Amino acid sequence: xxxxxxxxxxxxxxLLHFHAEAGVxxxxxxxxxxxxAEFAEQRAAREVRAPAAIAxxxxxxxxxxxxxxxxxxxxxxxxxxxxxxxxxxxxxxITEARFAAESARSLAELKTAVEAFxxxxxxxxxxxxxxxxxxxxxxxxxxxxMPSADDDREGIAFSGRAGLLLDRMLGAIGLKREAILITxxxxxxxxxxxxxxxxxxxxxxxxxxxxxxxxEPKAVLLFGNFTARFFFGETxxxxxxxxxxxxxxxxxxxxxxxxxxxxxxxxxxPASKALAWRDLQAFAAHLAKG
Numbered sequence: 269x270x271x272x273x274x275x276x277x278x279x280x281x282x283l284l285h286f287h288a289e290a291g292v293x294x295x296x297x298x299x300x301x302x303x304x305a306e307f308a309e310q311r312a313a314r315e316v317r318a319p320a321a322i323a324x325x326x327x328x329x330x331x332x333x334x335x336x337x338x339x340x341x342x343x344x345x346x347x348x349x350x351x352x353x354x355x356x357x358x359x360x361x362i363t364e365a366r367f368a369a370e371s372a373r374s375l376a377e378l379k380t381a382v383e384a385f386x387x388x389x390x391x392x393x394x395x396x397x398x399x400x401x402x403x404x405x406x407x408x409x410x411x412x413x414m415p416s417a418d419d420d421r422e423g424i425a426f427s428g429r430a431g432l433l434l435d436r437m438l439g440a441i442g443l444k445r446e447a448i449l450i451t452x453x454x455x456x457x458x459x460x461x462x463x464x465x466x467x468x469x470x471x472x473x474x475x476x477x478x479x480x481x482x483x484e485p486k487a488v489l490l491f492g493n494f495t496a497r498f499f500f501g502e503t504x505x506x507x508x509x510x511x512x513x514x515x516x517x518x519x520x521x522x523x524x525x526x527x528x529x530x531x532x533x534x535x536x537x538p539a540s541k542a543l544a545w546r547d548l549q550a551f552a553a554h555l556a557k558g
Contacts, residue, residue: 361387361471369474375404375482378475382455388471390464394456396423400479402449408555409485409523410438411476412530413494414454414464425452426531433531434491437544441552449483451476453498463494473498481519488516488523489551492530499525506533511547513554526551 364387372378379399391397398415401424410426418428426434426445435445453476454464464472480488490496496509499516509527516525528547529540 362467362474365471366474369478372478372482375400375479378478378482382475385475388456388468390454390456390458390468393459395420396457397455398423398425398452398457399455400449400451400483401425402445403447404449404483406448407484407486408443408448409480409483409488410434410448410450411480411488411490411495411499412450412452413492413498414461415452415457416461416532417457419452420457425450429535430531433534437531437548440545441548449485451479453495469498477518480516480523481521484521485523487551487554488525489547490525490527492527492533495530496527500527506530507543510543511550513550524554526554 365385368381368385369378372381382399383397385391394415396415396419398419400409412425415425416428416430418431419425421427425431438445438448454469454472455475458464458468490499493506493509496506497503500509500514502509506527506529510529511526513524513526515522526547528551529544534541534544
């Protein structure tokens with residue numbers, strides 16, 4: 269078996285990226301460990317020590333008042349292991365994200381702020397930071413949920429097979445990827461493509477809302493279950509939330525938005541393409557009104 273000590277920095281970095289994309293957050297020892305036998309030994313040792321510990325506690329009690337005793341104070345807790353994973357950022361990280369987003373006066377400044385932000389633990393396992401790309405002057409915006417493995421690898425939203433299908437969907441209503449603005453709610457791919465946690469989504473909210481506010485789109489097309497719930501503030505499925513125009517408020521900017529199924533969902537359930545086509549037609553009709 270190849271040891272990490274025998275690998276070059278480039279090979280080690282590639283291996284770590286592979287583990288991150290697979291959703292691995294903990295590494296195991298170089299040699300196998302029989303945890304069942306280890307647990308049995310620890311339990312047996314505790315059973316042997318228990319009578320002695322009880323006797324010692326009784327012998328070391330101190331008198332506090334007539335007829336009442338109090339055991340000596342327990343030893344202080346051990347400090348946390350330095351190898352433990354950091355906790356998910358809290359309200360302080362959300363405040364920092366909001367300040368960084370509000371301080372940006374352009375999409376370029378906001379992109380720099382997002383790339384420099386270190387308060388979200390998703391960034392530690394992601395290869396790329398996904399930010400709005402395309403032409404903001406079109407005032408047409410497409411927003412997906414979180415980056416996929418293809419997005420993280422390529423550094424742009426809607427890559428791979430789902431991206432090719434998105435290009436065809438946009439082309440069907442006369443739009444091109446490079447002529448509109450495309451982004452994702454979450455800038456960093458979660459390990460193993462899991463859903464972002466509530467704190468992670470809260471930390472990322474100021475950044476995506478500021479993107480919408482600075483771009484000032486006249487209409488937004490939302491893709492996927494997570495994206496629709498995020499902006500509409502509801503818990504229904506995409507089938508319940510799709511096809512309905514709603515205003516979403518981002519800072520001082522309110523914009524009409526409609527949700528539809530994500531291209532990846534259509535790849536796994538082609539029968540739903542008819543529903544997505546209706547939503548795309550509704551989006552195109554809204555754009556035609558100016």
